[in-house]
Amino acid sequence: MKLVFEKSVKGRRGLRIAKSDVPTSINLNPDLLRDKDAELPELSELDVVRHFTELSRRNFGVDTNFYPLGSCTMKYNPKVCERIASYPGFAHLHPLLPQLRSGGMLTQGALEVVYEMDMLLREICGMSAFTMQPMAGAHGELCGIMMMAAYHQDKGNKKSIVLAPDSAHGTNPASAAIAGYTVKTVPSDENGLMSIEALKEMLNDDVAGLMLTCPNTLGLFNPHVKEICDLVHSVDGLAYYDGANLNAIVGKVCPGDLGFDIVHVNLHKTFATPHGGGGPGAGPVGVVDKLVDYLPISTVIKREDGTLALDYNKSKSIGYIAPFYGNFGILLRAYVYILMAGKEGLQRVAENAVLNANYIKEKLKPYYDIEHGQVCKHECVFSATRQAKHGVHALDIAKGLIDAGYHPPTMYFPMIVKEALMIEPTECESRETIDAFIGAMITIAKKAETNPDELKAAPVTTPVGRLDETKAARELNIASL
């Protein structure tokens, strides 16, 4: 398919603008003016419509295909949530309105969404209060670690280390490092869980906290998680719950009950808001009592007369972490989703997400190696080591799946598993879809033995074939006009 620029024909126009009869005078400094006209594509309206319609047909998403991208929880986003988020009363609100004189009374509905969302997340996570501001999971992590730092500073604690297991998402060490901490990695034990013995050895008064994803990136729930939190508390450290995998336990287990002090929730994962391609996400952060004072400003509070207002009066707050109140449209969609599902519905989300992952794990076990084959939670991590002996690597299997009409699983992560293929089906998929996916994975496993070259040449059904990732990374060449 040609680029829109390549389709350009000199002089062709979508519309013709009448010559202006208003005299113009441009007083810009000549240095700021173009020497020649911008090279924009010259096309008719029909050319443009066909071009973008053709592009849109090549979209791949949850609305078109199964998307088992491990750790990303690519669940279906119910259309009713989109519908409500598009209501003009929400969509057309100006974010400054609640800060204007009397503007608060015109935004009670929107403030109530934020306030109620805070209340719902408190109940789901067992936290004392939430900030809705962070605009992604990693942003929530940074916000959480900044509060951790503020807490220790306030207490006069001199601490410089944040711990994270070797199975952690890369965002954990990155967030802690950006907040100024030195990150130390806690190794996993033979069961794929963070080693308690190693943790005990690494814990000392210099440890500010531990960041833990539970279930972890192998999809395994750590049965010692309460003991782990207690250990962290014994050195006045804080236990951070990375909510990336909350979908596995939502409504079933409360992170606060396990002893966590800070929780971030990826609304765009667990609560079914759109994501992929960089956003928009939302990563609200909840904290226990002793950290409430450090939450970012503003928060929505309820006055004695029942009206809602923004509260900026927090002297210990870490300040602004984002403009306004976070990605309001995403909060709204997640709010609708939670209300629709209700408590029982959310519990069934977790149950079915776990059931689907275990079904796939058991069905594919005869065909793919799995290092930690015990009962998993919402995702399972295979290892393409058996296929690699025939020269077919995780990457080739992923590309083969594209030809079969599936989005590839997450590859080469977590890094503690060789040739990792991390599959997360979510609760949304039907038995038929999952069986068809399993069939495609089995076909690929057989092909790896009988016809590895076909997989190494995949994908062949896509607009572009196998991309040269090495060249793309080594020779950065960002096109400019």
Next chain:
Amino acid sequence: MMIDSEARYLKTHEWAKKDGGVFVVGLTAYAIEQLGDIVYMELPEVGKELARGDAFGIVESVKSASDMYAPLSGKVVEVNEQVPDSPDVLKTDAYGAGWLIKIKAGDAAQFDSLMDADAYRKFLETEA
């Protein structure tokens, strides 16, 4: 060559070899094969003091980004600037032209406590 018999090894797949009064450090051929095509590498400045086990650099491939760890404590006295520019040399000569840094060790006895070639070979068998 997957394993150099003269080198000593870390479990994190770095090697060290004696070269006169200094120790040459690099990544093992096994690590390079596992990483896949390397697209970025960050090495320390000459003069940096390293403690054993410190991260001395970053290696980034199409699959992942990892720290590289110092097998010995000491001062970085030379850095192979060629490798980040043309990382393909790692594939062809991991234990030679693909060396990464040279360390003037504070305690040369640390070298003897590293895995020898046989131990590293056995370690790789348990890895696979």
